[in-house]
Amino acid sequence: MVAADIVWMLVSSALVLLMTPALAFFYAGLVRSKNALNTMMMSLCSLGFAGVAWALLGYSLAFSDGNGVVGGLAHAGLMGVDLAAKGTIPHILFMAYQATFAIITAALISGAIVERMRFAPYLAFITVWTLLVYAPMVHQVWGGGWLASFGTLDYAGGTVVHINAGAAAVVAAWWLGPRRDHGRKAMLPHHVPSTVLGAGLLWFGWFGFNAGSALAANNAAALAFVNTLLAPMATLVVWTLVEVARTRRATAVGAATAIVVGLVAITPAAGFVPPIAALAIGAIAALPSHFALVWRARSSFDDSLDVAAAHGLGGTVGALLTGVFASKAWGAPVDGSLGQVGIQAISIAYTLAWSGALSLGLLALIGKLTPLRASARDEALGMDVSQHGEEAYTTGEGAILVIEGSKS
Numbered sequence: 001m002v003a004a005d006i007v008w009m010l011v012s013s014a015l016v017l018l019m020t021p022a023l024a025f026f027y028a029g030l031v032r033s034k035n036a037l038n039t040m041m042m043s044l045c046s047l048g049f050a051g052v053a054w055a056l057l058g059y060s061l062a063f064s065d066g067n068g069v070v071g072g073l074a075h076a077g078l079m080g081v082d083l084a085a086k087g088t089i090p091h092i093l094f095m096a097y098q099a100t101f102a103i104i105t106a107a108l109i110s111g112a113i114v115e116r117m118r119f120a121p122y123l124a125f126i127t128v129w130t131l132l133v134y135a136p137m138v139h140q141v142w143g144g145g146w147l148a149s150f151g152t153l154d155y156a157g158g159t160v161v162h163i164n165a166g167a168a169a170v171v172a173a174w175w176l177g178p179r180r181d182h183g184r185k186a187m188l189p190h191h192v193p194s195t196v197l198g199a200g201l202l203w204f205g206w207f208g209f210n211a212g213s214a215l216a217a218n219n220a221a222a223l224a225f226v227n228t229l230l231a232p233m234a235t236l237v238v239w240t241l242v243e244v245a246r247t248r249r250a251t252a253v254g255a256a257t258a259i260v261v262g263l264v265a266i267t268p269a270a271g272f273v274p275p276i277a278a279l280a281i282g283a284i285a286a287l288p289s290h291f292a293l294v295w296r297a298r299s300s301f302d303d304s305l306d307v308a309a310a311h312g313l314g315g316t317v318g319a320l321l322t323g324v325f326a327s328k329a330w331g332a333p334v335d336g337s338l339g340q341v342g343i344q345a346i347s348i349a350y351t352l353a354w355s356g357a358l359s360l361g362l363l364a365l366i367g368k369l370t371p372l373r374a375s376a377r378d379e380a381l382g383m384d385v386s387q388h389g390e391e392a393y394t395t396g397e398g399a400i401l402v403i404e405g406s407k408s
Helices: 003-030 032-043 044-064 091-112 121-140 147-150 158-174 192-212 219-247 252-269 273-296 309-325 340-369 375-381 383-388 397-407
Strands: none
Touching: 003 032, 003 044, 003 091, 003 121, 003 192, 003 252, 032 044, 032 091, 032 121, 032 383, 044 121, 044 252, 044 340, 091 121, 091 158, 091 273, 121 147, 121 158, 121 219, 147 340, 158 252, 158 309, 192 252, 219 252, 219 273, 219 340, 252 273, 252 309, 273 309, 273 397, 309 340, 375 383
8 A cells, every 4th residue: 555645545535525515505505595504404414324325335336346237245334345455545445535426426416406305305315316326327437337348438427426416416306396486586596605615615625526536646636636627717717708798797606606517527537638628628518508507597497506507417518528638648548539429428328317217216216105395385484494493594584484384
């Protein structure tokens, strides 16, 4: 084992773990104040529910020997996950680093269904989703499964994390239906500074997400680090220019969203492309995601916080462009080519189908056991009070609504 690699992976694991509370701030600022705590809890509780599921069974399904689709049970209950070397770091550290990925991936889905999904079925969904959808996808791409053999390039999670979560988010938003005020009232962000703070912390944590995926303190980590720095910069520039051209205003929400889109887009390519390509990927990714957000705002489809546009579409663009810009000279196993773009496209389509179909089935099953959707009264009251019995801001408004509701 190599001491420098151990130190870097300890730091990277902590950085990726930070991304989940960062996501909580990012999402919470975008919702109405009566739903801020519930939105944060949907991210924070992934730290427990998805994390424990990963340790007990998910890690084994992802990284034990199995077939082309899913791993076996050799590491169930962390059997055999000890201080022995896995590469140049302890096996337990590799498991912990991968756990932070499972946690943030499950939490991403919540952005599509905030302000209307009941908390208990949400927890059931992300726990089982981690085991049945996420862990097998990890195995297929990073654990020696069929997508790895097929030649899919995914350095740090374009398909595994972002397209996977984006597909689940679309299905969940469609299955639940729109918020009751959607299209009738303006549902504006209640605290944009929280969203900006969340975006900044996400960018900080993302250095561990991408550069940590080298699993060592080496040149690949340095390249992924620099590309993670550059791509969001380019996205931010293009997004801002597009906003100014369209509306003559550059918004803080737009800037925060642009940073996330750039981070998502560079994730599959981070250790495979030269820095100039990272700038190109970030710049190109801004356009489809921006206009997808514009379209969604005018449609009846209620992906509350635009998970599909930022993560699903951002990940798709990044995965395709990985096939264009991959370079052996910069660490990729193959050079970019039309054939590699085709492999990336097939992998994307498969991931969408895999996650979409299984997520839909899981939602339908949980919905048979307990209502997924909050009642009209609870949604009007706000998910903070109705699901958690507390308020983000102690104005007393929630208590007044409870009293008024009990009288009616």
